Amino acid sequence: MKDYTKLLPQHIEKYIGENDLFVEIFGGGAEATAQRPPLLFVHGAYTGSWMWSKYIPHFVNGGWKCYVMNMRSHYKSRAMDMTKVTFEDYLEDIKEAIAECNEPPIVIAFSMGGILSQKLAETVKLAGLVLIDTSISKEVNEIVPYKETVEITSSTILPAPVREEHSSIDESTDDIAFQKKYLSMESLKAMRACGCWLRGTKGISINSRLITCPCLVIKAILEEDDEKRGRGTAEQFNAEYTGLPNTTHTGLLVGQRYMEAADRIIDWLQRF
Numbered sequence: 001m002k003d004y005t006k007l008l009p010q011h012i013e014k015y016i017g018e019n020d021l022f023v024e025i026f027g028g029g030a031e032a033t034a035q036r037p038p039l040l041f042v043h044g045a046y047t048g049s050w051m052w053s054k055y056i057p058h059f060v061n062g063g064w065k066c067y068v069m070n071m072r073s074h075y076k077s078r079a080m081d082m083t084k085v086t087f088e089d090y091l092e093d094i095k096e097a098i099a100e101c102n103e104p105p106i107v108i109a110f111s112m113g114g115i116l117s118q119k120l121a122e123t124v125k126l127a128g129l130v131l132i133d134t135s136i137s138k139e140v141n142e143i144v145p146y147k148e149t150v151e152i153t154s155s156t157i158l159p160a161p162v163r164e165e166h167s168s169i170d171e172s173t174d175d176i177a178f179q180k181k182y183l184s185m186e187s188l189k190a191m192r193a194c195g196c197w198l199r200g201t202k203g204i205s206i207n208s209r210l211i212t213c214p215c216l217v218i219k220a221i222l223e224e225d226d227e228k229r230g231r232g233t234a235e236q237f238n239a240e241y242t243g244l245p246n247t248t249h250t251g252l253l254v255g256q257r258y259m260e261a262a263d264r265i266i267d268w269l270q271r272f
Helices: 056-061 087-101 112-121 138-143 173-182 188-194 224-236 258-271
Strands: 012-016 021-026 039-042 066-069 106-110 128-132 215-221 240-245
Touching (some): 021 056, 039 087, 056 066, 056 258, 066 087, 087 112, 106 112, 112 188, 128 258, 138 224, 215 224, 215 258, 224 240
Parallel strands (some): 039 066, 106 128, 215 240
Antiparallel strands (some): 012 021, 021 066
């Protein structure tokens, strides 16, 4: 799988903040609609801005200015001691990226980036929030707890996840090879704070009454509980909801059916 963003014009790369967070900026030329808020793409655990490679061209071609961030020690951001990085540190990183947008953006967030963005939306003004297979809140976890949890054996950091070479239900071998090139280690402290599938983790509590921006929830559905968690998250924010059966977590972004999720977001954005 190639990086489709490398074919786009007007691509700006810069480092922001004291932790040298790597941000890529696409679009924003004459074709962009001045009245539209910018889009800020927030990646999940182990990944970075590269995970949005298939998505970004569609939004840029639709006239949106896109900011694609990397949290500290992810992708091309400055490497840091991951044994010390916390969930709160990542919140500060997203705040830095929001400030770079110069106005409240529509945040499009995946996985761990989703729960981080939920927490941030309690206190930071956003124009909108799209949650793609987000890590669930403490409140949703209490309604639909994971039947099986994972025991972490590492005591310092989490190594990059192992991906098998063969294709998945919605990812080709090229899609998986693309991810394996870039997947990196993750903060154990951050994951212990928000990963409800980890043994002993209750999750991050979200006060949805403080979140007033319009929201969209998209969920990969492989089993009944996935649907319940997706709908539970949507209900928490009075959000629009789309469940996509027979799709995988990473497949929503880099898989063969990624356009089903991207098209749903593009349709939802027509309100802005």
